[in-house]
Amino acid sequence: MKRVVVERKILERNESSAQKIRTILKNQSVFALNFMSSPGAGKTTIIEETIRMLKDNYGISFIDGDLETDRDAERIKALGIDTVQINTSGACHLDADMVLRAMEKISLDCDLLIIENVGNLVCPATFDVGADKNVVILSVPEGDDKVKKYPVMFNVADTILINKTDLLGFMDFDMSKVKKEAKQINPKAEVIELSAKTMSGFDKWISLIERWISEANQY
Amino acid sequence: MHEGAIAENIVDILKETKEAENIDKIVKVRLKIGIMSGVMVDALLFALTALKEEERIIKDTEFDVTEINVKSHCVLCNKDFYFKKGDDIMLLCNKCGMPLDIIEGKEMEIIDIEAEQ
Ligand SMILES: Nc1nc2c(ncn2[C@@H]2O[C@H](COP(=O)(O)OP(=O)(O)O)[C@@H](O)[C@H]2O)c(=O)[nH]1
Ligand SMILES: [Mg+2]
Ligand SMILES: [Zn+2]
Numbered sequence: 001m002k003r004v005v006v007e008r009k010i011l012e013r014n015e016s017s018a019q020k021i022r023t024i025l026k027n028q029s030v031f032a033l034n035f036m037s038s039p040g041a042g043k044t045t046i047i048e049e050t051i052r053m054l055k056d057n058y059g060i061s062f063i064d065g066d067l068e069t070d071r072d073a074e075r076i077k078a079l080g081i082d083t084v085q086i087n088t089s090g091a092c093h094l095d096a097d098m099v100l101r102a103m104e105k106i107s108l109d110c111d112l113l114i115i116e117n118v119g120n121l122v123c124p125a126t127f128d129v130g131a132d133k134n135v136v137i138l139s140v141p142e143g144d145d146k147v148k149k150y151p152v153m154f155n156v157a158d159t160i161l162i163n164k165t166d167l168l169g170f171m172d173f174d175m176s177k178v179k180k181e182a183k184q185i186n187p188k189a190e191v192i193e194l195s196a197k198t199m200s201g202f203d204k205w206i207s208l209i210e211r212w213i214s215e216a217n218q219y
Numbered sequence: 220m221h222e223g224a225i226a227e228n229i230v231d232i233l234k235e236t237k238e239a240e241n242i243d244k245i246v247k248v249r250l251k252i253g254i255m256s257g258v259m260v261d262a263l264l265f266a267l268t269a270l271k272e273e274e275r276i277i278k279d280t281e282f283d284v285t286e287i288n289v290k291s292h293c294v295l296c297n298k299d300f301y302f303k304k305g306d307d308i309m310l311l312c313n314k315c316g317m318p319l320d321i322i323e324g325k326e327m328e329i330i331d332i333e334a335e336q
Binding site for chain 2: 001002003005007008009010011013014092093123125126127148152155183184186187
Protein backbone atom coordinates (compact mmCIF):
# COMPACT_ATOMS: atom_id res chain seq x y z
CA MET A 1 0.00 0.00 0.00
CA LYS A 2 1.29 3.44 -0.70
CA ARG A 3 0.14 6.82 0.46
CA VAL A 4 -0.09 9.51 -2.18
CA VAL A 5 -0.35 13.11 -1.05
CA VAL A 6 -2.91 14.95 -3.19
CA GLU A 7 -3.68 18.22 -1.39
CA ARG A 8 -5.90 19.59 -4.13
CA LYS A 9 -9.01 21.69 -3.83
CA ILE A 10 -12.05 19.76 -4.97
CA LEU A 11 -13.41 22.78 -6.83
CA GLU A 12 -10.06 23.87 -8.31
CA ARG A 13 -11.48 23.62 -11.82
CA ASN A 14 -14.36 25.92 -10.95
CA GLU A 15 -11.95 28.30 -9.25
CA SER A 16 -9.74 28.55 -12.30
CA SER A 17 -12.75 29.15 -14.56
CA ALA A 18 -14.01 31.84 -12.18
CA GLN A 19 -10.57 33.41 -12.33
CA LYS A 20 -10.74 33.37 -16.15
CA ILE A 21 -14.07 35.17 -15.97
CA ARG A 22 -12.63 37.83 -13.67
CA THR A 23 -9.71 38.39 -16.04
CA ILE A 24 -11.95 38.71 -19.10
CA LEU A 25 -14.32 41.09 -17.32
CA LYS A 26 -11.52 43.19 -15.90
CA ASN A 27 -9.90 43.55 -19.32
CA GLN A 28 -13.20 44.79 -20.73
CA SER A 29 -13.99 46.96 -17.69
CA VAL A 30 -17.19 45.07 -17.01
CA PHE A 31 -18.53 44.90 -13.47
CA ALA A 32 -20.49 41.72 -12.66
CA LEU A 33 -23.23 41.01 -10.13
CA ASN A 34 -24.42 37.52 -9.14
CA PHE A 35 -28.02 37.45 -7.80
CA MET A 36 -28.99 34.60 -5.51
CA SER A 37 -32.17 33.83 -3.54
CA SER A 38 -34.94 31.27 -3.04
CA PRO A 39 -37.30 30.82 -5.97
CA GLY A 40 -39.78 33.69 -6.07
CA ALA A 41 -37.93 36.05 -3.72
CA GLY A 42 -37.82 38.64 -6.48
CA LYS A 43 -34.53 38.27 -8.36
CA THR A 44 -35.99 38.89 -11.80
CA THR A 45 -38.24 41.72 -10.63
CA ILE A 46 -35.40 43.51 -8.83
CA ILE A 47 -33.09 43.00 -11.83
CA GLU A 48 -35.79 44.43 -14.11
CA GLU A 49 -36.28 47.55 -11.99
CA THR A 50 -32.54 47.95 -11.50
CA ILE A 51 -32.00 47.84 -15.26
CA ARG A 52 -34.76 50.41 -15.78
CA MET A 53 -33.00 52.80 -13.40
CA LEU A 54 -29.48 52.25 -14.74
CA LYS A 55 -29.81 51.64 -18.47
CA ASP A 56 -29.64 55.25 -19.56
CA ASN A 57 -26.23 55.62 -17.97
CA TYR A 58 -24.74 52.12 -18.17
CA GLY A 59 -24.48 49.44 -20.84
CA ILE A 60 -25.95 46.26 -19.35
CA SER A 61 -25.93 42.59 -20.37
CA PHE A 62 -27.87 39.81 -18.66
CA ILE A 63 -27.23 36.09 -18.13
CA ASP A 64 -30.34 34.26 -16.97
CA GLY A 65 -29.71 31.03 -15.11
CA ASP A 66 -33.07 30.90 -13.36
CA LEU A 67 -34.83 27.99 -14.97
CA GLU A 68 -38.30 28.73 -13.61
CA THR A 69 -39.62 30.09 -16.90
CA ASP A 70 -38.05 31.61 -19.96
CA ARG A 71 -40.50 34.43 -19.49
CA ASP A 72 -37.85 35.82 -17.15
CA ALA A 73 -35.44 36.32 -20.03
CA GLU A 74 -38.24 37.77 -22.14
CA ARG A 75 -39.02 40.37 -19.48
CA ILE A 76 -35.44 41.59 -19.53
CA LYS A 77 -35.08 41.40 -23.33
CA ALA A 78 -38.15 43.64 -23.56
CA LEU A 79 -36.03 46.37 -21.94
CA GLY A 80 -33.64 46.20 -24.88
CA ILE A 81 -30.94 44.37 -22.93
CA ASP A 82 -28.64 41.79 -24.53
CA THR A 83 -29.71 38.58 -22.82
CA VAL A 84 -28.62 34.96 -22.88
CA GLN A 85 -30.31 32.11 -21.13
CA ILE A 86 -28.39 29.21 -19.61
CA ASN A 87 -30.18 25.93 -19.85
CA THR A 88 -29.78 24.75 -16.27
CA SER A 89 -32.23 21.85 -16.66
CA GLY A 90 -31.86 19.88 -13.48
CA ALA A 91 -28.93 21.87 -12.10
CA CYS A 92 -29.35 23.45 -8.69
CA HIS A 93 -26.67 26.10 -9.21
CA LEU A 94 -24.65 27.89 -11.87
CA ASP A 95 -20.97 27.10 -12.12
CA ALA A 96 -18.20 29.16 -13.63
CA ASP A 97 -17.97 27.04 -16.79
CA MET A 98 -21.65 27.61 -17.54
CA VAL A 99 -21.16 31.35 -17.13
CA LEU A 100 -18.01 31.31 -19.30
CA ARG A 101 -19.93 29.61 -22.13
CA ALA A 102 -22.81 32.06 -21.77
CA MET A 103 -20.39 34.98 -21.95
CA GLU A 104 -19.39 33.89 -25.46
CA LYS A 105 -22.95 34.48 -26.61
CA ILE A 106 -23.38 37.94 -25.19
CA SER A 107 -22.06 41.43 -25.72
CA LEU A 108 -19.35 42.30 -23.23
CA ASP A 109 -19.20 45.77 -24.66
CA CYS A 110 -21.03 46.91 -21.54
CA ASP A 111 -20.40 48.33 -18.06
CA LEU A 112 -22.47 45.91 -16.04
CA LEU A 113 -23.09 42.17 -16.39
CA ILE A 114 -25.98 40.82 -14.36
CA ILE A 115 -26.17 37.10 -13.60
CA GLU A 116 -29.37 35.61 -12.20
CA ASN A 117 -28.45 32.36 -10.46
CA VAL A 118 -30.72 29.35 -9.95
CA GLY A 119 -33.39 29.94 -7.29
CA ASN A 120 -31.92 28.12 -4.30
CA LEU A 121 -30.46 29.32 -0.98
CA VAL A 122 -28.02 26.42 -0.62
CA CYS A 123 -26.21 25.18 -3.71
CA PRO A 124 -25.18 28.43 -5.49
CA ALA A 125 -23.29 29.58 -2.38
CA THR A 126 -20.57 26.99 -2.95
CA PHE A 127 -19.78 27.86 -6.57
CA ASP A 128 -17.88 31.01 -7.42
CA VAL A 129 -19.15 32.30 -10.79
CA GLY A 130 -16.52 35.02 -11.14
CA ALA A 131 -18.77 37.97 -10.30
CA ASP A 132 -17.39 41.03 -8.49
CA LYS A 133 -20.19 41.05 -5.94
CA ASN A 134 -22.77 38.59 -4.66
CA VAL A 135 -26.26 39.95 -4.09
CA VAL A 136 -28.40 37.75 -1.83
CA ILE A 137 -32.12 38.47 -1.61
CA LEU A 138 -34.41 37.43 1.22
CA SER A 139 -38.09 38.24 0.84
CA VAL A 140 -40.43 38.98 3.73
CA PRO A 141 -42.90 36.10 3.05
CA GLU A 142 -40.08 33.55 3.40
CA GLY A 143 -39.89 34.31 7.10
CA ASP A 144 -37.39 35.84 9.49
CA ASP A 145 -35.57 32.58 10.31
CA LYS A 146 -33.77 32.20 6.99
CA VAL A 147 -30.46 33.91 7.84
CA LYS A 148 -29.82 31.44 10.66
CA LYS A 149 -30.98 28.53 8.51
CA TYR A 150 -28.72 29.34 5.56
CA PRO A 151 -25.56 30.83 7.10
CA VAL A 152 -23.29 29.85 4.22
CA MET A 153 -25.36 31.76 1.66
CA PHE A 154 -25.71 34.88 3.81
CA ASN A 155 -22.01 34.74 4.61
CA VAL A 156 -21.00 34.92 0.92
CA ALA A 157 -23.22 37.96 0.29
CA ASP A 158 -21.67 41.34 -0.41
CA THR A 159 -25.06 42.88 0.16
CA ILE A 160 -28.30 41.44 1.51
CA LEU A 161 -31.50 42.82 0.01
CA ILE A 162 -34.65 42.29 2.04
CA ASN A 163 -37.40 42.41 -0.57
CA LYS A 164 -41.19 42.67 -0.47
CA THR A 165 -41.13 45.04 2.50
CA ASP A 166 -44.55 46.25 1.26
CA LEU A 167 -45.85 43.02 2.86
CA LEU A 168 -44.33 43.68 6.30
CA GLY A 169 -47.67 44.63 7.81
CA PHE A 170 -49.18 41.28 6.80
CA MET A 171 -46.50 38.94 8.12
CA ASP A 172 -44.75 38.14 11.37
CA PHE A 173 -41.35 39.28 10.26
CA ASP A 174 -38.96 40.68 12.83
CA MET A 175 -36.74 42.99 10.77
CA SER A 176 -34.39 43.87 13.63
CA LYS A 177 -33.79 40.18 14.37
CA VAL A 178 -32.97 39.53 10.68
CA LYS A 179 -30.61 42.49 10.59
CA LYS A 180 -28.90 41.41 13.79
CA GLU A 181 -28.41 37.85 12.54
CA ALA A 182 -27.16 39.12 9.18
CA LYS A 183 -24.60 41.27 10.96
CA GLN A 184 -23.42 38.29 13.01
CA ILE A 185 -22.88 35.96 10.07
CA ASN A 186 -21.69 38.69 7.73
CA PRO A 187 -20.62 41.93 9.43
CA LYS A 188 -19.38 43.48 6.18
CA ALA A 189 -22.51 43.12 4.06
CA GLU A 190 -24.78 46.13 3.85
CA VAL A 191 -28.44 45.19 4.43
CA ILE A 192 -30.95 47.12 2.34
CA GLU A 193 -34.73 46.98 2.73
CA LEU A 194 -36.48 47.00 -0.63
CA SER A 195 -39.84 46.71 -2.26
CA ALA A 196 -39.82 46.03 -5.98
CA LYS A 197 -43.52 46.83 -5.88
CA THR A 198 -43.49 50.27 -4.26
CA MET A 199 -39.82 50.90 -5.23
CA SER A 200 -39.02 51.87 -1.68
CA GLY A 201 -35.31 51.48 -0.90
CA PHE A 202 -34.22 51.50 -4.54
CA ASP A 203 -32.37 54.82 -4.22
CA LYS A 204 -30.07 53.26 -1.64
CA TRP A 205 -29.61 50.07 -3.66
CA ILE A 206 -28.89 51.92 -6.91
CA SER A 207 -26.35 54.18 -5.25
CA LEU A 208 -24.61 51.12 -3.80
CA ILE A 209 -24.24 49.65 -7.33
CA GLU A 210 -23.01 52.97 -8.69
CA ARG A 211 -20.47 53.20 -5.88
CA TRP A 212 -19.29 49.64 -6.55
CA ILE A 213 -18.89 50.31 -10.26
CA SER A 214 -16.94 53.52 -9.74
CA GLU A 215 -14.70 51.84 -7.14
CA ALA A 216 -14.02 48.98 -9.56
CA ASN A 217 -13.08 51.43 -12.29
CA GLN A 218 -10.45 53.08 -10.12
CA TYR A 219 -8.20 50.01 -10.30
CA MET B 220 -28.02 18.60 -4.29
CA HIS B 221 -24.80 20.21 -5.46
CA GLU B 222 -22.93 17.40 -3.67
CA GLY B 223 -23.41 15.42 -6.91
CA ALA B 224 -21.27 17.98 -8.73
CA ILE B 225 -18.73 17.96 -5.89
CA ALA B 226 -18.50 14.15 -6.10
CA GLU B 227 -17.85 14.34 -9.85
CA ASN B 228 -15.06 16.82 -9.29
CA ILE B 229 -13.51 14.47 -6.73
CA VAL B 230 -13.60 11.58 -9.21
CA ASP B 231 -11.99 13.75 -11.91
CA ILE B 232 -9.07 14.56 -9.61
CA LEU B 233 -8.75 10.90 -8.58
CA LYS B 234 -8.56 9.87 -12.26
CA GLU B 235 -5.73 12.34 -12.84
CA THR B 236 -3.92 11.16 -9.72
CA LYS B 237 -4.31 7.48 -10.68
CA GLU B 238 -2.82 8.20 -14.08
CA ALA B 239 0.04 10.34 -12.80
CA GLU B 240 1.03 8.01 -9.98
CA ASN B 241 0.56 4.74 -11.85
CA ILE B 242 -1.91 3.45 -9.32
CA ASP B 243 -3.82 0.21 -9.71
CA LYS B 244 -6.50 0.57 -7.09
CA ILE B 245 -7.56 3.42 -4.84
CA VAL B 246 -8.34 1.94 -1.45
CA LYS B 247 -9.02 5.01 0.61
CA VAL B 248 -9.44 8.75 0.04
CA ARG B 249 -9.17 11.29 2.81
CA LEU B 250 -11.18 14.49 2.38
CA LYS B 251 -11.26 17.72 4.34
CA ILE B 252 -14.64 19.52 4.42
CA GLY B 253 -15.21 22.75 6.32
CA ILE B 254 -18.51 23.21 8.14
CA MET B 255 -18.92 26.57 6.33
CA SER B 256 -18.16 25.17 2.86
CA GLY B 257 -21.82 24.58 2.10
CA VAL B 258 -21.20 20.87 1.61
CA MET B 259 -23.24 18.41 3.67
CA VAL B 260 -21.01 15.47 4.43
CA ASP B 261 -23.83 12.89 4.47
CA ALA B 262 -25.08 14.11 1.10
CA LEU B 263 -21.55 14.01 -0.31
CA LEU B 264 -20.98 10.42 0.87
CA PHE B 265 -24.35 9.48 -0.59
CA ALA B 266 -23.44 11.08 -3.93
CA LEU B 267 -20.06 9.28 -3.96
CA THR B 268 -21.75 5.95 -3.28
CA ALA B 269 -24.21 6.60 -6.08
CA LEU B 270 -21.32 7.37 -8.45
CA LYS B 271 -19.71 3.98 -7.74
CA GLU B 272 -22.15 2.42 -10.22
CA GLU B 273 -20.64 4.26 -13.17
CA GLU B 274 -17.14 5.14 -12.00
CA ARG B 275 -15.07 1.96 -11.70
CA ILE B 276 -12.16 3.87 -10.25
CA ILE B 277 -13.99 4.34 -6.94
CA LYS B 278 -15.87 1.04 -6.95
CA ASP B 279 -14.12 -0.29 -3.84
CA THR B 280 -12.87 3.02 -2.44
CA GLU B 281 -13.53 4.07 1.12
CA PHE B 282 -14.02 7.80 1.73
CA ASP B 283 -12.91 9.27 5.00
CA VAL B 284 -14.08 12.81 5.73
CA THR B 285 -12.57 15.10 8.34
CA GLU B 286 -14.88 17.99 9.12
CA ILE B 287 -13.13 21.26 9.83
CA ASN B 288 -14.64 23.61 12.39
CA VAL B 289 -14.64 27.36 11.95
CA LYS B 290 -11.61 29.25 13.15
CA SER B 291 -11.94 33.00 12.89
CA HIS B 292 -9.56 35.75 13.80
CA CYS B 293 -9.68 39.36 14.97
CA VAL B 294 -6.75 41.28 13.51
CA LEU B 295 -7.11 44.09 16.03
CA CYS B 296 -7.14 41.95 19.17
CA ASN B 297 -5.02 39.18 17.64
CA LYS B 298 -7.48 36.69 19.07
CA ASP B 299 -8.98 33.51 17.60
CA PHE B 300 -12.60 32.40 17.88
CA TYR B 301 -13.81 28.85 17.25
CA PHE B 302 -17.21 27.50 16.23
CA LYS B 303 -18.29 23.92 15.80
CA LYS B 304 -21.24 22.40 13.98
CA GLY B 305 -24.53 23.57 15.47
CA ASP B 306 -23.05 26.71 17.03
CA ASP B 307 -24.42 30.10 16.05
CA ILE B 308 -21.55 31.50 14.07
CA MET B 309 -20.90 35.10 15.12
CA LEU B 310 -18.25 36.74 13.03
CA LEU B 311 -17.95 39.84 15.22
CA CYS B 312 -15.19 40.12 17.79
CA ASN B 313 -16.73 40.01 21.25
CA LYS B 314 -14.02 42.36 22.53
CA CYS B 315 -13.80 45.13 19.96
CA GLY B 316 -16.78 44.46 17.68
CA MET B 317 -14.69 44.25 14.52
CA PRO B 318 -15.55 41.75 11.75
CA LEU B 319 -13.64 38.48 12.10
CA ASP B 320 -11.77 36.81 9.24
CA ILE B 321 -12.55 33.16 8.60
CA ILE B 322 -9.25 31.28 8.70
CA GLU B 323 -10.58 27.72 8.59
CA GLY B 324 -13.94 26.12 7.94
CA LYS B 325 -14.51 26.74 4.25
CA GLU B 326 -12.21 24.05 2.87
CA MET B 327 -13.15 21.35 0.37
CA GLU B 328 -10.01 19.35 -0.27
CA ILE B 329 -8.63 15.95 -1.12
CA ILE B 330 -5.85 15.39 1.38
CA ASP B 331 -4.34 12.07 0.28
CA ILE B 332 -5.12 8.58 -0.92
CA GLU B 333 -4.08 5.09 0.01
CA ALA B 334 -3.45 3.01 -3.06
CA GLU B 335 -2.35 -0.38 -4.30
CA GLN B 336 0.13 -0.29 -7.13
N1 LIG C 1 -45.58 42.26 -3.06
C1 LIG C 1 -44.42 42.15 -3.70
N2 LIG C 1 -44.27 41.21 -4.67
C2 LIG C 1 -43.08 41.14 -5.29
C3 LIG C 1 -42.00 42.01 -4.98
N3 LIG C 1 -40.94 41.67 -5.75
C4 LIG C 1 -41.34 40.63 -6.53
N4 LIG C 1 -42.64 40.32 -6.26
C5 LIG C 1 -43.44 39.23 -6.88
O1 LIG C 1 -42.90 37.97 -6.49
C6 LIG C 1 -43.05 37.02 -7.55
C7 LIG C 1 -41.71 36.37 -7.86
O2 LIG C 1 -40.81 37.35 -8.36
P1 LIG C 1 -39.60 37.00 -9.33
O3 LIG C 1 -38.90 38.28 -9.60
O4 LIG C 1 -40.06 36.21 -10.50
O5 LIG C 1 -38.73 36.06 -8.38
P2 LIG C 1 -37.43 35.16 -8.71
O6 LIG C 1 -37.91 33.74 -8.82
O7 LIG C 1 -36.53 35.33 -7.53
O8 LIG C 1 -36.82 35.67 -9.97
C8 LIG C 1 -43.64 37.78 -8.73
O9 LIG C 1 -45.02 37.54 -8.76
C9 LIG C 1 -43.35 39.24 -8.38
O10 LIG C 1 -44.30 40.11 -8.95
C10 LIG C 1 -42.20 42.99 -3.96
O11 LIG C 1 -41.32 43.78 -3.59
N5 LIG C 1 -43.43 43.01 -3.35
MG1 LIG D 1 -36.33 34.71 -11.83
ZN1 LIG E 1 -11.25 42.31 18.32
